[in-house]
Amino acid sequence: MAIDTTGGVDLNQVLANSGVKNTTGNSAVSSLTGSVTGTDKKALGKDAFLQLLVTQMKNQNPLDPQDNSEFVAQLAQFSSLEGITTLNDSVTAIAGTFKSSQALQASSLVGRSVIAQTDKAAVDTTKSFTGTAVIPESVSAATVKISDKDGKLIKTIELGSQSAGNASFVWDGTNDAGAKVDPGTYTFAATTTIDNKATSLVTYLPATVNSVTLSQTGGEMMLNLAGLGSVALSKVQTIGL
Structure with a gap:
């Protein structure tokens, strides 16, 4: 049967x-x-x-x-x-x-500050902004270039020689001329040279969780970050207050 x-x-x-x-x-x-x-x-x-x-x-x-x-x-x-x-x-x-x-879990994340893998951040330029670049191996020099929403280069931060690991950088909200810039969304491009080739580096930047999107098909939870869009929970490195 x-x-x-x-x-x-x-x-x-x-x-x-x-x-x-x-x-x-x-x-x-x-x-x-x-x-x-x-x-x-x-x-x-x-x-x-x-x-x-x-x-x-x-x-x-x-x-x-x-x-x-x-x-x-x-x-x-x-x-x-x-x-x-x-x-x-x-x-x-x-x-x-x-x-x-x-x-x-999603409800507890709304309004929290997180550090996520992204190249953009909503920055309050009246305060110091701290980010992290992931260095895959020891390098003699690394650079972080900051651009505004229109793609215009605002600031270049030299990180110098770095060993493998996470390299922190701080931006004081000023441009290369030393003048304060307006708050807004900025792009951070970290680069270095490995084997004589220019290499882009992964950056982790702080953001605030505005809302959370739950998958109806069992997929990964998505965090909707202020001014940045959606980022998968697996891309989050740290969850703060």
Whole structure:
């Protein structure tokens, strides 16, 4: 007897393929099909499977009964179907718990300051701004160039020689001429030379979480940062107050 745990099984077809020896004509098939599926054609679940099995036993030919091994195999199939149903219920419950936990985590992040992997930041130039450049190996020199929203170069910060690791830099909100610039969104491009080739460096910059987007398909949580757009939670290095 074939079992479909995903639904959409036609009991008439299952009965026809299950080896039922119906001694009472089509009445048993029609009765069973009507009682299990009704008018809405429900899927064959464990209750319908058990009812089908009992009907098969009732309507078998006494002179040619069902083979014992086949009967045991059908019982094993019923046990497997019940186990799969229980497993599906458990997975659904776990998924619901995970979504609730994710929503709680998301609500706690709104308004928090984070340090995320990005090359842009909303900067209050009345205060000092601190960022980090990731140095893949020891270098003799590294540079951070800061541009405004229009792409105009505002400031160049020389980091000098650096060993492998994170190299911090501080911007005081001034341009190369020493004048204060307006608050706004700025781009930070960190570069160095490795094996005589100009190499871009990953930067981690501070930002504020305005809102959080939860995936409806089990994907990663996205943080919507003030003035920057969305960043995946995995791109966040530090979460502050």
